[in-house]
Amino acid sequence: MTQEFTDIDSEELDGLIQRVQEAKEHDLALSPEDCQILLKALKTLAALQERLSDNDITLHKLRKLVGMVRSSETMDTLLGQKGKGSQKRPRPRATKPNTQVKPKITQHKLDDLSKGDRCPECQQGKLYKYEPATLLRITGQSPFVPEQHIMERLRCNACGQYFTAKLPDEVVEDGKPGQKYGYSARSLMALHKFFAGAPYYRQESIQALMGVKLTASSVFDQTELVASSLQPIYTLLLQKAANAVHYYLDDTSNRILDQTPIEKPVRNSDKTRERSGVYSSGLVATLSDGHNIVLYQTNIGHAGEFIDEILSQRNLPLQPLLMSDALSSNRPSLGFEVEHCLCNSHGRRQFAEVLNQFPDEVEQVLNWYGEIWRYDDEARELELNTTQRLAWHKKLSLPMMKKIHSWGKSELTNGSVEENSGLGKAINYFNKHYEGLTAFCRLEGAQLDNNRAEQALKLVARNRKNAMFHKTTKGAHVADVVMAMIATAAEAGVNVLDYFNAVQRRQSEVMANPEQFLPWNYQSDI
Known part of the structure; x- marks a missing residue:
């Protein structure tokens, strides 16, 4: 066989595979163009087998013939950019995984017609399979929909044993037996509050407009449960952030109604003084492997005190880079050495x-x-x-x-x-x-x-603008945990709703091994 190799684009091949699968599913015929591409691919495979059997081809030449590398003899192409790549330090990934939700596919059959029937229009021809018509429809509904599950039960009149119908898998996976609010509902409540900036009372009022009774206190309780599920991962992120190679740091004012003034040490001094100013500190820590961690802390204290707490757990000798503005309150003060960069x-x-x-x-x-x-x-x-x-x-x-x-x-x-x-x-x-x-x-x-830190603090500013304050320090901590996990998961490019659901569903595994559930280690099981 003397057939030459045909350079088939990978995108072209992927598209062909998808169309062949659709043709198989819907019993369709391939177009003449697709048949030509398929013929080219088969001829290339046959020619490839022939060349391999001769044992006279190098790996580079084989890769070049099948279109895996450019037909170029430049040094960069031959060396594969090794010189440049070996010098690159880890850095944040330029692109994030595509987390777009795929549409649910529903098949609609013709009830009164089937393949092979006589055409009802002309009464002469016969019907055959053709490419199906499609419609993409995005529908809307209330974020929280009550579902009453009625499970049929039977009982033996001799031994009294009960037999209960099983619930669908999607219902079982969305919560424990007897749990009123599913994991997905809890996750949405947390996302609406700490990403969309919808206060608890506003979620109550908008659900009332849609005929679903949901109190503000219930929303807080369910959001707190989400924060409790995320807490082991948040604690691990605090530990990992201590050994970051680069920090962005900033803070913004906030309010906690129940917070009373406390006595705190004066920075760089042995004295103490009463303080009452509440601030939300935001920190973006870049690890040596390029992953980014976003953390928040809301209390009586500035960003400099937050970085002191983070660096107190550091065990790497390398001095990290710290980016902030020029305020002294944004500098570490407990003897930690950093390379301070200004914005x-x-x-x-x-x-x-x-x-x-x-x-x-x-x-x-x-x-x-x-x-x-x-x-x-x-x-x-x-x-x-x-x-x-x-x-x-x-x-x-x-x-x-x-x-x-x-x-x-x-x-x-x-x-x-x-x-x-x-x-x-x-x-x-x-x-x-x-x-x-x-x-x-x-x-x-x-x-x-320092724009990264200021962008991270937009979550805090959005909630402050809409809700105006936290009532308790406990509520402020819930906000810190949930916002940190939202921002860090978004940095890792995962579907945050699916991620929160999975963490709640697999809570025992999370507590045993939180490392496995770090956003960049998490693998969707939805």
Whole structure:
């Protein structure tokens, strides 16, 4: 046989396989185009068997002939980019798994016609199978639907033994016997509250509009059960976050109605003082394997105290990178060594806030900063590793930062800008924190801004805007646990609803081995 190999695109082959399966299921004929592709594939298989039997083909040539590698002889292609790949440090994955829910497929049969019947229209031809018509319909319903299951029972009139009809598997898997609210209902309550920002009382009122009685206290009770199921995984995430290689850190004010002032140590001092300010701290920890952990803590305490608690469990000698704004309350204070990087979004904001008063001067600074962010975007698009990215910013971004620094010094020195003016304060902020702001040009893996932490705190801000406060510290802890698991699971790209359901359903396994149920280790069993 002298048949040449045919280069068949993998997408083309996948599509053919799907169409063949559909044709088999619906008893359809393949189109002439599909028959041609199938013929090409069979000829390629036959030719492949012939070449393999001759024992005169290398693995690389075989991969090239069947279209697995490009028909190129460049060094990068031959070496498989080994030089570049070996230098790459773990980093967050650029793409996330597709968690889109597949539609439920329902077959509708013709009741009065079947294959082989005479055509009712012309009374001459016979009917044969044809490609089915399709309709994708997305329906709506109340989030919580009550279902009353009536199970038939029989009883022996001699021994009195009962025989009860079994419930469907989907009902059994959604809760324990006698459990009123299924796992799926509990998960939805938690997601509505801590992701959609629907307070407990609002869930009660909207369900009343739909004719389903659901009290705010019941919603809280069920959400608390979800948090209890997630607690072992949350505790493990706290431990793993202690050994992260990079942290984003920030906090925002919050309220706990029942929280009374407490006596707490003054940072960097042996003294104590009464404190009453409640804050929600948000932390994004990047592990050495590239996975991201998102954590929250709501109490009387700033983000710096939260990172102190995290780092107190650290057992790695390597100093982590810590990205935050320049507030001293965001720095660790218990002797933990970190490479502190400062957020350039905050540095830029100092100038942007006085744009109206100093339009010409500030526009120039914002243009310089715009170039820096453009360079950072290009580095991301080029998928540079940490070493390459650092060299990239040293070459392109550092000169821009130096321009801002020298320009600001010059403006203050020659008296063009008054030191106590808005622009003078912005320049002083930049000059004072210049080393931290340029960390991304000095340290491998250092980031340009703290936007990740601020994005994480949007969950807190959304709930604060809608619910305004937590009533108790217990309720605040429930919020911290559920929001952390929502955000971390979303980072891992899993279906959060299915994940929460599985954790509740397999609670005994979660408690015995929470490592198995980390979002990036979880395998859907739905």
